[in-house]
Amino acid sequence: MRIQALVKRIMLQMFRDKRTLALLFLAPLLVLTLMYLIFDGNDSELRLGIIGGDERLAEVLESRGIELVAIDTADDEAIAVDELNGLLEITGAGADLTLENSDPAQARGLQAQVSQALSQTDGSSSTNTDGTVLETDYLYGNEETELFDVIGPILVGFFVFFFVFLISGIGLLKERVSGTLERVLATPVKRWEIVAAYLMGFGIFAVIQTTIVVFFSIYVLDMVMEGSIWHVIVINLLLSLVALSLGILLSTFAGSEFQMVQFIPLVIVPQIFFSGIFPVEGMADWLQNLGRIMPLYYGADALKSVMYRGEGLGDVAGNLSILALFALVFIVLNILALKRHRKL
Amino acid sequence: MDHVIRIEGLSKKYGRQQVLTDINLSVGQGQIFGFIGPSGSGKTTLVKMIVGIDSPDSGMVTVMDRQVPNLGLLQDIGYMAQSDALYPELTGKENLVFFASLFGLKKAFLKERIEYVADLVQLQEAMDKKVSAYSGGMKRRLSLAIALVHDPQLLILDEPTVGIDPELRQSVWHELLDLMGQGKTIVLTTHVMDEAAKCEVIALVRDGGILATGSPDELKRKFGASDLEGVFLAAGRDAK
Numbered sequence: 001m002r003i004q005a006l007v008k009r010i011m012l013q014m015f016r017d018k019r020t021l022a023l024l025f026l027a028p029l030l031v032l033t034l035m036y037l038i039f040d041g042n043d044s045e046l047r048l049g050i051i052g053g054d055e056r057l058a059e060v061l062e063s064r065g066i067e068l069v070a071i072d073t074a075d076d077e078a079i080a081v082d083e084l085n086g087l088l089e090i091t092g093a094g095a096d097l098t099l100e101n102s103d104p105a106q107a108r109g110l111q112a113q114v115s116q117a118l119s120q121t122d123g124s125s126s127t128n129t130d131g132t133v134l135e136t137d138y139l140y141g142n143e144e145t146e147l148f149d150v151i152g153p154i155l156v157g158f159f160v161f162f163f164v165f166l167i168s169g170i171g172l173l174k175e176r177v178s179g180t181l182e183r184v185l186a187t188p189v190k191r192w193e194i195v196a197a198y199l200m201g202f203g204i205f206a207v208i209q210t211t212i213v214v215f216f217s218i219y220v221l222d223m224v225m226e227g228s229i230w231h232v233i234v235i236n237l238l239l240s241l242v243a244l245s246l247g248i249l250l251s252t253f254a255g256s257e258f259q260m261v262q263f264i265p266l267v268i269v270p271q272i273f274f275s276g277i278f279p280v281e282g283m284a285d286w287l288q289n290l291g292r293i294m295p296l297y298y299g300a301d302a303l304k305s306v307m308y309r310g311e312g313l314g315d316v317a318g319n320l321s322i323l324a325l326f327a328l329v330f331i332v333l334n335i336l337a338l339k340r341h342r343k344l
Numbered sequence: 345m346d347h348v349i350r351i352e353g354l355s356k357k358y359g360r361q362q363v364l365t366d367i368n369l370s371v372g373q374g375q376i377f378g379f380i381g382p383s384g385s386g387k388t389t390l391v392k393m394i395v396g397i398d399s400p401d402s403g404m405v406t407v408m409d410r411q412v413p414n415l416g417l418l419q420d421i422g423y424m425a426q427s428d429a430l431y432p433e434l435t436g437k438e439n440l441v442f443f444a445s446l447f448g449l450k451k452a453f454l455k456e457r458i459e460y461v462a463d464l465v466q467l468q469e470a471m472d473k474k475v476s477a478y479s480g481g482m483k484r485r486l487s488l489a490i491a492l493v494h495d496p497q498l499l500i501l502d503e504p505t506v507g508i509d510p511e512l513r514q515s516v517w518h519e520l521l522d523l524m525g526q527g528k529t530i531v532l533t534t535h536v537m538d539e540a541a542k543c544e545v546i547a548l549v550r551d552g553g554i555l556a557t558g559s560p561d562e563l564k565r566k567f568g569a570s571d572l573e574g575v576f577l578a579a580g581r582d583a584k
Binding site: 001002004005006008009012013016017178179180182183184185186187188189190341342343344 | 395396397399413414415416418419421423425427428429430431433434438441442443445446447448474490
């Protein structure tokens with residue numbers, strides 16, 4: 001009953017605030033579209049598994065800055081186990097290159113390097129004047145995979161997280177600053193009822209936003225979608241629940257809307273760095289581990305698995321349970337944080 | 345007389361600043377009790393502790409024989425804060441319905457109470473307007489209406505008549521006296537001396553302490569002053 005009254009009020013307020021609604025629903029679409037239009041590739045160190053081939057080829061490849069790993073049998077699992085960017089198999093007839101293709105720009109670079117190295121060695125040994133035929137396969141995606149397809153899922157998760165965080169945080173903050181929170185606490189409402197109502201009230205908007213963003217990304221921006229769209233929505237909803245509870249928790253430590261905005265560079269921006277948009281493999285171990293405390297890291301990984309690799313919810317259960325744990329911890333902290341206003 | 349509020353040895357610090365020092369007092373059933381003092385003297389902190397939305401460092405507050413804070417007790421208290429604390433995006437009626445629902449008012453009774461309090465503060469015509477379009481005085485009246493909506497036994501009003509025109513102020517006072525006649529207890533804070541004169545009992549608050557308590561006439565006699573302003577000055581001198 002009380003929760004119902006709180007939820008109804010939150011929704012009424014949101015519906016009357018057209019600009020905030022527009023920000024919540026349209027801004028992610030706008031930014032995603034822009035990202036889609038401007039994104040370009042990047043470089044990093046390449047690891048290539050190799051089967052067969054002579055020393056000369058190996059030398060040339062290594063001189064091109066490619067790290068070589070000798071492999072016994074050719075199967076796709078080796079790529080995952082040895083964390084390879086690609087697998088090159090030299091046979092009598094020619095060469096087979098399987099690209100991991102999680103990062104299409106990287107994959108294309110590797111393909112070019114291998115092809116050049118092959119023609120270089122061919123020319124000097126002149127055993128095969130027609131040039132070695134390079135057959136290329138892709139573990140994930142295909143030759144048309146764009147970088148945006150890979151980081152797209154991460155961006156979807158990020159924008160859902162960011163906008164829900166901001167709007168829910170400022171929502172509770174407004175109550176704190178205007179004194180209405182104090183007034184609500186002067187009624188017999190329980191602290192958990194307030195937190196639950198906030199989660200529900202803003203949760204409804206988060207559901208709508210998530211659905212719009214996901215459908216827009218897949219059907220309008222034509223983002224790669226190997227898994228089930230419902231799984232993508234489930235992951236994003238869990239992510240927005242974390243953002244919602246984190247947003248209202250951090251609003252406790254802000255004295256004004258501006259101070260809430262100050263949390264963006266502190267809390268939101270670092271999460272982008274570790275979400276997988278930028279390669280983290282080259283970073284120091286402790287820095288990589290820093291990503292493990294960030295909710296977006298798990299959300300992005302789950303989204304990438306489902307949207308790009310076509311895995312199901314079962315495959316990302318680990319990520320999902322960590323996200324649920326984040327949400328639970330933030331919710332409990334929220335209930336405790338309201339103690340600052342009223343002990344009961 | 346029964347004591348509705350009892351305060352014993354109440355002290356509070358915010359950081360290093362001592363806001364209240366060893367406050368002891370009691371408020372009787374059916375009284376209009378006024379805390380009078382300059383801004384920053386600790387009046388607001390004191391009334392918040394009676395409601396239970398701020399907690400003392402030491403000492404105890406008992407309201408209607410229940411120790412504060414107490415959730416059930418909040419059902420019997422109507423609190424109006426110094427800031428209007430309204431939702432500007434909502435209409436006056438939506439604000440009232442929201443708070444009335446938090447107090448668990450049932451539909452028929454809720455409707456009846458909302459009509460009654462809207463009439464009381466003369467806001468019937470503005471009920472369907474958004475609060476963002478209200479004037480300062482209208483907001484203050486709506487805020488008062490919210491404090492009354494659940495028919496509480498104890499009213500705690502922090503500066504209730506600031507920003508209200510004289511005519512309305514008079515009707516608010518008229519209403520307060522009426523409520524007192526129904527056996528309700530009213531605690532208010534003010535820094536306007538002539539308003540304090542209308543209270544049955546007043547407590548002079550300064551620098552987080554109570555200088556004197558009593559009826560306005562008693563205090564005037566005691567300090568040999570012709571008005572409350574004189575009482576305040578004399579009491580201040582005595583305290584030093």
